Amino acid sequence: MTGAGTPIPVMIDVDGLDALIAALAAEGREVLGPVRRDGALVFEPIGAAGELPRGWVDEQSGGHYRLKKEGTAFFGATNGPQGIKRILHTPHQRLWRTEGSGDATEIIPEPLDDTRRAVIGARACDLAAMAVQDRVLMEGTYGDPHYAARRGSLFVVAVNCTRAADTCFCASMNTGPKATAGYDIALTELEGGRFLAVSGSDAGAAMLSGLPSAPASAAEEAQAEEAIEGARDQQRRIDTDGLPQILKTRPDHPRWSEVASRCLNCANCTMVCPTCFCTTVEEVSSLEGPETERVARWASCFTVDFSHIHGGAVRAGAKSRYRQWLTHKLGTWVDQFGELGCVGCGRCISWCPVGIDITEEAAALRREEG
Amino acid sequence: MAIEGLERILAGHPLFANMAPEFLDTLAGCAKNVRFAAGDYLFHEGDDADHIYLIREGQVSLEISAPGRGSMVFQTVASGSVIGLSWIVPPYRWRFDAHARSDLRVIEFDARCVRGxxxxxxxxxxxxxxxxxxxxxxxxxxxxxxxxDLYSAGN
Amino acid sequence: MQAIDSHTDPMVPVIAKVTRVTRDLSDVVTFEMEAEGWRGFAPGQFNMLSVFGVGEIPISISGPQSDSSKIIHTIRDVGPVSHALASLRTGAVLGLRGPYGTPWPVEAAKGRDVVVVAGGLGLAPVRPILYELMENRGDYGKVTLLYGARSPGDILFAEELRQWRSRLDMGVEVTVDRADPSWHGHVGVVTAHLRGADFDPKATTAFICGPEIMMRFTANGLVDLGVAPGDIHLSMERNMQCGIGLCGHCQLGPHFVCKDGPVFDWAVIKPLMRVKEL
Structure with missing residues (x-):
């Protein structure tokens, strides 16, 4: 944000939202928004506000996710299984391929994705997660240029949460429910299909200024703040004070074995986690010729072969794999990147088939000897 | 060689480095300097373990032989160490052969004397x-x- | 020194060409290769080597740092990629990324005694240290190499070991776990030779490379003799898919072995090694 002063909030309605989608598309962007697909929210290309899941909310708890009809809000449903990570750090990324063979072998790098995208409906926790992934994939000595290319051209329309799912704990992680960074425009939905919109970047401000809007009244601003405040009332929380050190110094806490006896090692938590960045590099060979290609796919530390070295897996047991995941998220991530690797989105709780709850585990590990 | 000389040698050997002088004095009475030539056997499996050998210089291989397999060396012992410990526990019998790989200088104790x-x-x-x-x-x-077997391909 | 950077994507290799292959052991080969843009490495660093159609693995560099005209790797045939690498003939092309990882702090050992302890194939990643010590012998104090192998037939770089043994300015002890009748050297574990080695514990830098158990025992043995944990350096092995801290596989507690290591000092590693399956 290079503009001077605090951005002035404006009000837009459904027509304004449609105009926003149209304007983003007119810039040559693929516009992605939350839609209902197979009983869950996913980000898919949309052409109009009418495709948004208006009148639907989510019901989430340990091992449970369901969309149900309730109210009339466009953005009533909070998080689906996949946030915006999937858009930027894709589950499958070709890295390069070869042409020719022997001395004539040529390595052709995979071109960077030049599709410009906009995402509407990104939540505060997902933007916090995006910032975490920026640190990992763009800000080190080496970076992932494919991520950087998609990230650089992404236009973000955030939506501040006005209700929390039972699994949310962003408030205790200081990542939400209000988006504070990482967006071009942030919307707060008020009653009756009205949105308080505020820009977070020059591009956002320019975009907003082209939309049909009205100045926001002090009352509307207060209503928006009050609505966000309501989403702060969350059932779950993690006390992160001193937690990294506690986790790192208790590798033999009995709770690790206890949780390992429930954990199915299905890797769901890592697949839905918006900060998990691990990948496995695979070779894909052509059946017809010598050409070959190298791809990176999402990987999970819950699989045995993740830590394989010749002779066997380092983390052969379920206990050590769960411990690795949780200790990384809430402990060693701080050593590596200067912040926690958990943003409190709660997806790992909802999508765990046995309902393992990271907030409960963190609390149990904090207690001496379980 | 004078007894004082042996005490000094004993005191200088890593095995007895921390021992009180009066004990060294006592033990020196059971000890003498001995040489072996390369290829000599200090003892064979089954012999009475009635000697203790501290290696001052040289290398000894500890071996067990089997028909068709020759002598299998399971450990080599060099200067500053002691050969075999069977002299300290009944039935005071060697369980392997001790074979000089080089010319050896050792301090040989009479084990019965030390045990006594x-x-x-x-x-x-x-x-x-x-x-x-x-x-x-x-x-x-x-x-x-x-x-x-740390260095096998599987490790 | 910088990694080869002919593409913006660090995951994209450059083409390297095998110029010479030497069979060291029945399952180990050393090969030399050339690659355009190669600007050399520091002892302890590794490259990511790709066999097209098979895959990519990290392999430490086993040649001399002073000769940047060729890149030398020593490979044991243990998995699909290493098997393919070990089967490459002169003239073959492969993909190369690197060098990556933190080097052995060899320069920092100048003026001090140096103890190098290697086990099995662990002699390959420390060989560049030995070349450096030989080339600048006057810069270092007493130099000791202790090497343990499985059997006499498994001794790596046997001819070089013979040459080093014959030097008067270096102590070399080679020991095997299992001897055959032809073997006239030591039998037993490599740690048994720490006590007899000639070095001043207070002014010694140690470099250890081998199976993790061997490195643990060696490091503890050196500490018992008075060497400071921070002066003991070892090279760790973990699963590496990217070599540059992006894939997450090689994590060891707070560290990415690929970029924070593979060389760590014992003060850092010891507490982590106490934790099983970290």
Whole structure:
């Protein structure tokens, strides 16, 4: 944000939202928004506000996710299984391929994705997660240029949460429910299909200024703040004070074995986690010729072969794999990147088939000897 | 060689480095300097373990032989160490062959003499055990590590 | 020194060409290769080597740092990629990324005694240290190499070991776990030779490379003799898919072995090694 002063909030309605989608598309962007697909929210290309899941909310708890009809809000449903990570750090990324063979072998790098995208409906926790992934994939000595290319051209329309799912704990992680960074425009939905919109970047401000809007009244601003405040009332929380050190110094806490006896090692938590960045590099060979290609796919530390070295897996047991995941998220991530690797989105709780709850585990590990 | 000389040599040997002078004095009475030529056997499996050998210089291989397989060396012992510990526990019998790989200079103790003095003076006996036990524990530990076959392709 | 950077994507290799292959052991080969843009490495660093159609693995560099005209790797045939690498003939092309990882702090050992302890194939990653020590022998104090191998037939770089043994300015002890009748050297574990080695513990830098168990025992043995944990350096092995801290596989507690290591000092590693399956 290079503009001077605090951005002035404006009000837009459904027509304004449609105009926003149209304007983003007119810039040559693929516009992605939350839609209902197979009983869950996913980000898919949309052409109009009418495709948004208006009148639907989510019901989430340990091992449970369901969309149900309730109210009339466009953005009533909070998080689906996949946030915006999937858009930027894709589950499958070709890295390069070869042409020719022997001395004539040529390595052709995979071109960077030049599709410009906009995402509407990104939540505060997902933007916090995006910032975490920026640190990992763009800000080190080496970076992932494919991520950087998609990230650089992404236009973000955030939506501040006005209700929390039972699994949310962003408030205790200081990542939400209000988006504070990482967006071009942030919307707060008020009653009756009205949105308080505020820009977070020059591009956002320019975009907003082209939309049909009205100045926001002090009352509307207060209503928006009050609505966000309501989403702060969350059932779950993690006390992160001193937690990294506690986790790192208790590798033999009995709770690790206890949780390992429930954990199915299905890797769901890592697949839905918006900060998990691990990948496995695979070779894909052509059946017809010598050409070959190298791809990176999402990987999970819950699989045995993740830590394989010749002779066997380092983390052969379920206990050590769960411990690795949780200790990384809430402990060693701080050593590596200067912040926690958990943003409190709660997806790992909802999508765990046995309902393992990271907030409960963190609390149990904090207690001496379980 | 004079007894004083032996005491000095004993005191300078890592095995007895920490031992009280009066004990060294007592033990020196059971010791003498001995040489072996390369290829000599110090003892064979099954022999009475009636000597203790501290290597001053040279290398000894500890071997077990089997028909068709020749002598299998399971450990080599070099300067500063002690050969075999069977002299300290009944039935005082060697369980392997000790084979000089090079010309050797050793201090040879009469094991009966040492055992007799240790029995007569348990404080000396304990002091000797304290010197010997670390060697025993280290050999046991090294053997375990050898058994792990750390350098095999699977590791 | 920088990694080869002919593409913006660090995951994209450059083409390297095998110029010479030497069979060291029945399952180990050393090969030399050339690659355009190669600007050399520091002892302890590794490259990511790709066999097209098979895959990519990290392999430490086993040649001399002073000769940047060729890149030398020593490979044991243990998995699909290493098998393919070990089967490459002169003239073959492969993909190369690197060098990556933190080097052995060899320069920092100048003026000090140096103890190098290697086990099995672990002699390959420390060989560049030995070349450096030989080339600048006057800069270092007493130099000791202790090497443990499985059997006499498994001794790597046997001819070089013979040459080093014959030098008067270096102590070399080679020991095997299992001897055959032809073997006239030591039998036993490599740690048994620490006590007899000639070095001043207070002014010694140690470099250890081999199976993790061997490195643990060696490091503890050196500490028992008075060497400071911070002066003992070892090279760790973990699963590496990217070599540059992006894939997450090689994590060891707070560290990415690929970029924070593979060389760590014992003060850092010891507490981590106490934790099983970290």
């Amino acid at each position: 003095k240790c029995d007569a003076d348990p404080v000396l006996g304990y002091a000797v055990l304290k010197q010997i036990m670390p060697v025993l524990v280290e050999r046991l530990h090294d053997t375990r590590v050898q058994m792990l």
